[in-house]
Amino acid sequence: MRDILIMMIVIPAALMALRRPWIGVLLWTWLSLMNPHRYAFGFSVTAPLAAIAAVSTLVGMLAAPKDRESPFKGAPPVILLIFMAWMTLSWVMGMDRANDYAQWDKVMKINLMVLVTLMLLRTRVQIMTFVWVATFSLALLGIKGGLFTIANGGNYRVWGPPGSFIYDNNHFALALVMTIPLMRFLQMQTQAAWLKLAMTGGMVLVAASALGSHSRGGFLAICAMTLVLWWRGRNRFVSGVVLAVVAAVLLAFMPQEWSDRIATIGEYNEDASAQGRLSAWATAWNAAFHYPFGVGFNAARPELFQRFSPNPEVGTPVAHSIYFQVLGQHGFVGLGLFLLLWGVTWRWAAKLRREARDIPQARWAADLGAMCQVSLVGYAVGGAFLNLAHFDWPYDVMAMVVMARVWVRRRSWETEPVPESPRRWQHLLGIVPPRVPAAKGAA
Structure with a gap:
């Protein structure tokens, strides 16, 4: 039932976005922030809903140049x-x-x-x-x-x-x-x-x-x-x-x-979680000096932690x-x-x-x-x-x-x-x- 309800919102909104692309922005925002499909149990969980919202918005935007700036x-x-x-x-x-x-x-x-x-x-x-x-x-x-x-x-x-x-x-x-x-x-x-x-x-x-x-x-x-x-x-x-x-x-x-x-x-000073965070922060700080462009989207690498953390046994x-x-x-x-x-x-x-x-x-x-x-x-x-x-x-x-x-x-x-x-x-x-x-x- 949840899947059907979600699709009853997504499909009409995506179709509306083809003529009024700003509606597609609202659809994307709703899906991206609330993630309603994550609370369903059927096909909508894996359906490319965000992609549907984005594509319909972009198509509508390209088809209506006066609606964009x-x-x-x-x-x-x-x-x-x-x-x-x-x-x-x-x-x-x-x-x-x-x-x-x-x-x-x-x-x-x-x-x-x-x-x-x-x-x-x-x-x-x-x-x-x-x-x-x-x-x-x-x-x-x-x-x-x-x-x-x-x-x-x-x-x-x-x-x-x-x-x-x-x-x-x-x-x-x-x-x-x-x-x-x-x-x-x-x-x-x-x-x-x-x-x-x-x-x-x-x-x-x-x-x-x-x-x-x-x-x-x-x-x-x-x-x-x-x-x-x-x-x-x-x-x-x-x-x-x-x-x-x-x-x-x-x-x-x-x-x-x-x-x-x-x-x-x-x-x-006595909390292991806090001490682990301080150790991870020091790792990021030290790694930044060795990698001027950064290390990419995954800085939580064990090898970096072992190399740059002042206390790699904690956290x-x-x-x-x-x-x-x-x-x-x-x-x-x-x-x-x-x-x-x-x-x-x-x-x-x-x-x-x-x-x-x-x-x-x-x-x-x-x-x-x-x-x-x-x-x-x-x-x-x-x-x-x-x-x-x-x-x-x-x-x-x-x-x-x-x-x-x-x-x-x-x-x-x-x-x-x-x-x-x-x-x-x-x-x-x-x-x-x-x-x-x-x-x-x-x-």
Whole structure:
């Protein structure tokens, strides 16, 4: 039944993408982030669903040149392209080009579709719909995991979609932490009190799911994200009280095992896992001096660990950090490009906030820039302890920032046609701007 339901979504959406290729971007994003086919049991598990979405999008894009434009609308996508070129060079010059091909192919496809997203999405309706689809692709998984955590008192760990980038409980936690600020952004755009309340409940459940993963990196990420989210709030006293109450309630559900695990964060000198990570980080650092182009997409090699680790008897070669993952795989140049990409994206989000906050028609873009920054804080902090350098979600956040800022700089609200008869749900979700009542005496 699940397989049929998935195909009932994929096939019509792929056909629609042939005429409206931006629909194909939404389909790809849903499949890539949520991985719904991983929860099925039949033919859809192995069916090339992502390929169907990508091919239909590319065909539709080629058939409709007026629907596309250059993706290089600013510094972030240009840096991404340079980073892609460097990763390709690193793969070619790496230690095992043949066996690393599969990972290179996966990463290039993900980044290519990010560029395609920037080519096809231009209007407020398109950008807002993309944010809804991307955010709730992960939020629905988090809500499900939150209900599971509460029902079981936090005694069992929450895991992501099987066989995906975020199957590991730690990776899943970080993805959910990044999702909460975008849920808050969507809540700010909604027009109904009941929906705002439902979004609040959803955010609490996603946070419960992140805690239920028992991830220490995820816990640090959610603390950093919450602090910045509170600071960015319009009423810090009220939001502080609400966040404190929610945190107290959620922590009360967690078992002693969870508390004991989180407490080991401050005992890294005695924790074997932490010592293993430090050993792996040193391996990546030392290897980068000997391999200027990096070693390719697999830096977690036992031979490298034995050669470059100061303590090869402790831990494993896996870096467990986006920073040391990129450093080991692609060298100092690759790490520099990676950091530059996120630093420039942060700056673009900050400029988006400043440029749009005093424009009523663009207030939504200012809110988006602010919440994307909060999401990136979660990624920067949690990613320091997790291998998620090539996961789609942060790159999708980057695309949101770029698309929204370009929309503002073009003053698109002056030229962009607003649907004359938008559907009620589009108003409800904030996908189209709210109606402005006509002034008294107007014709």
